[in-house]
Amino acid sequence: xxxxxxxxSVSVSxxxxxxxxxSGDALPxxxxxxxxxxxxxxxxxxxxxxxxxxxxxxERFSGSxxxxxxxxxxxxxxxxxxxxxxxxxxxxxxxxxxxxxxVTVL
Amino acid sequence: xxxxxxxxxxxxxxxxxxxxxxxxxxYTFTSxxxxxxxxxxxxxxxxxxxxxxKNGHTNYAQKFQGRVTMTTDTSTSIxxxxxxxxxxxxxxxxxxxxxxxxxxxxxxxxxxGQGTLVTVSS
Numbered sequence: 001x002x003x004x005x006x007x008x009s010v011s012v013s014x015x016x017x018x019x020x021x022x023s024g025d026a027l028p029x030x031x032x033x034x035x036x037x038x039x040x041x042x043x044x045x046x047x048x049x050x051x052x053x054x055x056x057x058x059e060r061f062s063g064s065x066x067x068x069x070x071x072x073x074x075x076x077x078x079x080x081x082x083x084x085x086x087x088x089x090x091x092x093x094x095x096x097x098x099x100x101x102x103v104t105v106l
Numbered sequence: 107x108x109x110x111x112x113x114x115x116x117x118x119x120x121x122x123x124x125x126x127x128x129x130x131x132x133y134t135f136t137s138x139x140x141x142x143x144x145x146x147x148x149x150x151x152x153x154x155x156x157x158x159x160k161n162g163h164t165n166y167a168q169k170f171q172g173r174v175t176m177t178t179d180t181s182t183s184i185x186x187x188x189x190x191x192x193x194x195x196x197x198x199x200x201x202x203x204x205x206x207x208x209x210x211x212x213x214x215x216x217x218x219g220q221g222t223l224v225t226v227s228s
Contacts, residue, residue: 033214035151042201043151045216054216086151092213093165095141097151 002026004087004098011104018074020101022087025068032070032089034063036081037100043086047072079105108132110202110219117225118192125188126222128202135183136160139205141215142176142187144198156205156213157185192226199223 004024012018022032031050035043045054047063050070060075070089074081082105087098113127128140142154155166157176164176175188185202200222203215 031212031214033212035215042218042221043215044218045214048206048214048216049212088151088153088214089212092156092207092210094167095153095213097143097153100150 002090002096004089004096006085006087006098006101008099009102009104011106012074012077013106014079015076018077018081018103020072020074020085020087020103021069022071022089022098023069024089024098027065027068027070027089030089030091032063032065032087034061034072035086035088036083037086038083046085074103077103077105081105108204108217110204110217112200112202112219112222115223115225117227119228120193120226122192122226123188123190124192124224125186126200126202126224128185128187128219130183130185130204133204135178136180139207140176140178140185141203141205141213142174143201143203143215143218145201145221146195146198154187154200159185189224192224194226197224197226 034047036046037043046061050065051063062073064071084100086100090096109131111129116124136159139158141156157164159178177186203218207213
């Protein structure tokens with residue numbers, strides 16, 4: 001199995017831009033997906049297939065991919081964006097999650 | 107609106123089994139699979155496996171092979187996950203999620219159930 005690596009934490013001031021990275025050797029060949037999880041709640045999909053945004057997710061959430069790194073960008077961060085964020089990737093027989101990044105809004 | 111509603115919290119002794127249910131609504135149940143993901147206390151997410159609601163085909167993560175069984179009841183749109191030979195390190199919140207996939211290329215999870223806390227303690 002392979003691994004996805006995320007920074008443990010990212011801090012950002014309201015209105016600024018948060019960038020969360022996820023690295024993995026298989027990412028050049030695999031799509032990545034992102035989830036937001038607030039304390040005590042189930043994860044919510046915010047980006048799928050690297051850069052597609054589900055309906056109902058604010059436009060300030062975007063995704064990008066470059067080689068072995070995928071990035072979730074939150075533009076104009078709001079207090080409600082404070083949460084844990086997880087990347088996920090793999091083929092359908094083995095899917096893995098990154099360790100998660102805690103985003104703190106200062 | 108698509109919803110997945112899971113059964114309530116469970117407390118089990120080591121060596122026992124647990125069966126968690128996940129009732130789907132708001133979409134054609136047999137058009138998608140269901141994946142199960144667990145989250146141990148204070149830790150990240152771990153994919154356990156997937157079942158096709160169309161034909162019952164399953165794919166389990168290697169870690170859980172031989173200890174987990176996933177099933178579906180298409181008449182009631184309910185998916186089940188049974189985990190056997192429970193250990194204390196199986197204490198976790200167990201989530202079901204609708205599995206969106208593109209052939210064998212990639213899959214993602216949307217939406218998720220609310221989670222079921224399973225506590226394993228003597």
